[in-house]
Amino acid sequence: MVFQKTIQLPSYARGFHLISEYVLQEVPKITGIVHVFIQHTSASLTLNENADPTVRLDFETFFNDLVPEEDSRYLHTEEGSDDMTSHIKSSLLGSSVSFPLNKGIPVWGIWQGIYLCEHRNAARRRTLVITVLGEEKVESLFPI
């Protein structure tokens, strides 16, 4: 079975934001894999700690340091100093996350959640494509 749906997130300011709820409310009661894809090259997705908001602040601190905007060697900067750096951050973190699903329940750790990583200064609504592949009946399922 294949489920596929496109959703639009609310707009978020530059930074890292927990968006698990928007994905989980779309997920059917099957067992397989959830694939979440972002249709952009200046924002990205990752899985990380879902409880303490300072983790998301520290992510922003780290990535701004790792990919500094005041780098005069970049050629692709027509949309501003956050243009090329956003593309780079996006590939370091990735344009999709995927995780196991068991009878509609995400089989992730209790501390895991999905982050939208918004790398641009201007907030904008980002589009995700959620695809779920799986079956109701599972061939070999061990207790989890």
Added chain:
Amino acid sequence: MVFQKTIQLPSYARGFHLISEYVLQEVPKITGIVHVFIQHTSASLTLNENADPTVRLDFETFFNDLVPEEDSRYLHTEEGSDDMTSHIKSSLLGSSVSFPLNKGIPVWGIWQGIYLCEHRNAARRRTLVITVLGEEKVESLFPI
């Protein structure tokens, strides 16, 4: 349904190269997920901006800076100064990309494309494995 095919890319010089066309011409008219895998540990795959070639040049600039070759602490350098650094870049970017497919059409943003990231100095032909999982009929499909 499962489709699986191994393809060999042309050889590319060190750098970042747009290879979407080689993948898309293999994709069947189903709905699901396309998984593209590179069978190497010194080259990688990522999704990023498909229009302006300077983005790919800036990627090469950034990753050469992030993973400098003149680092005397590396132990694994028997194949040259681009040996260990290529392994590191490969894990930072990843050995696979995956994206949603809808009736044979990639459901990605208009600016997204697949990059081959060639980290070695010597050009060589790289092998990709394309696997497509999905169905002709989709359980729950929202307009996209």
Added chain:
Amino acid sequence: MVFQKTIQLPSYARGFHLISEYVLQEVPKITGIVHVFIQHTSASLTLNENADPTVRLDFETFFNDLVPEEDSRYLHTEEGSDDMTSHIKSSLLGSSVSFPLNKGIPVWGIWQGIYLCEHRNAARRRTLVITVLGEEKVESLFPI
């Protein structure tokens, strides 16, 4: 067909460790995709060189440099100086790896293997969820 199983790895010291055997022994004789997911946000998974152990040592050297622990700006450090840095390394490398499977054989390069990336100082047992999606019969299979 969907196969899904949760396994617990032995505990590993901080560093990069080859764990391919724990995954491969669970894989059924079908063709499709193997998805390996780690249920933690301070350890991660990647695919890289499976032969020379110095590659794994060099990974540890590189990532300690890239994400230094003596960074006083991090807010999320209640569990020690390896707390926030482990979350960051985890997102740089990723919480899952996936690779093609052909009749139960991983279709990866001869030098590829799965690394557990343990970012915390204290060794602990990590939990993986292995999901395999595929079919016995493949629609379009080219010789590999």
